[in-house]
Amino acid sequence: MPNISFEGKTYHCDEDKILLDSLAEHGVNIPFSCRGGACHACLSKITKGTPPPASQMGLRDTLKAQNYFLPCICKPITDMTMAAKVQQPMSYAASVIEKSWLNANTLLLRLSKPAGFRYHAGQFINLMDETGNLIRSYSLASIQSDDFLELHIKHVPDGKMSGWLCDSLKRGDDIAFVEASGNCFYLDNDKEQALLLAGAGTGLAPLYGIAREAIASGHQGKIQLFHGALAKEGLYYEDELKALARQHANFHYTACVLHGQAPEGGLQGSIDQLLKQHAGELKGSRAYLCGDPGLVSSMQQSVFCAGISMQEIYADAFTFTP
């Protein structure tokens, strides 16, 4: 009989019985609704062990990869530890190893990679200021095999965190952050699948990580990256992305500018519209969309209408409090 651990206690649970019911008999009540794997109300996470594949049916692939599962359709096979309902996030200390400007208002920040810190390319971390009271999310542009963490930070006028990072933080300073999270990351479960990466401004940060990770994993499918900016001056990493495209025949980079003339090989217009017109056949592709929240939701609609399944749309909207 498998042992299931939850919040410090261990319970014997029958292989032939639904885990949700076995736990309820032991007095552990997980909120649930449909009991048929459809509504996802009982979604839970395994921190030690592996959930049976049948208990992950219908979940997004990035949730599966993080060992999320549905207790209402799970017959346990092996011992597992379930994540507590309220988890204390791990925090890490790093130091600033590089600080430079990618364009007039986008900062490149490289931090030392703390020992034991692991992440998926495309996830974000939550940075803390010196007081520890101000916390903001920033996406990782680096990949696990890099020996540094890379962030791209837009200098927001009167922004508390971005202002501190841009104006006060110095090379060599220490900075704390809370562990990586987010479901918008690269997975190598289908290396033939076409990938569409699109974002504006610092939305490029997670996309750059995802693109590099896909290439490093030997992704075979077509990878298209569309980077949007208000005008040419708002683009960055053009040389790096063009170099990637020269080195890897399946990687394509398109710069999109809303105003003024597009750079050579780029397009002029609104990125959500340009995707519709220039991304080609998208049915069966997976999309990663990041950056400004309004733009992310209009790009989601564009790519969905172009044939990408909802389950294959991964997005990180850089939401902020107005």
Place this chain on the structure above:
Amino acid sequence: MSSLFEQIGGQASVNAAIDPFYRRVLGDPYVSRFFENVDMVKQAEKQRTFLTLAFGGPNHYAGMDMRAGHKDLVEKMGLNDTHFEHILAHLRSTLAELGLKDDMIAQVVTIAESTRADVLNK
């Protein structure tokens, strides 16, 4: 006698209906504006809730309130009976497209219909 939810095919049918249903809704200019600024990844989960509910899954959704969920849509965007009927029609067509039998489609539509007063905050 198995429940309607089981007869329809439960989880597999909910998974299969999400994309085609939402494609119909977004493709209908009469109702698409209500969905313009909603995050689609979250929306996929909401569609899941909507379909599970309509397919006869248990209706005590933890903390869910149809009135509150649609209040702003009624008050600020003018959600009314005609919009409601469009959504029902899209639901009906989606289920027919998936090959559900007429009597089951009728039962699903009856369940969805029963939420009308709450959805429209009447």
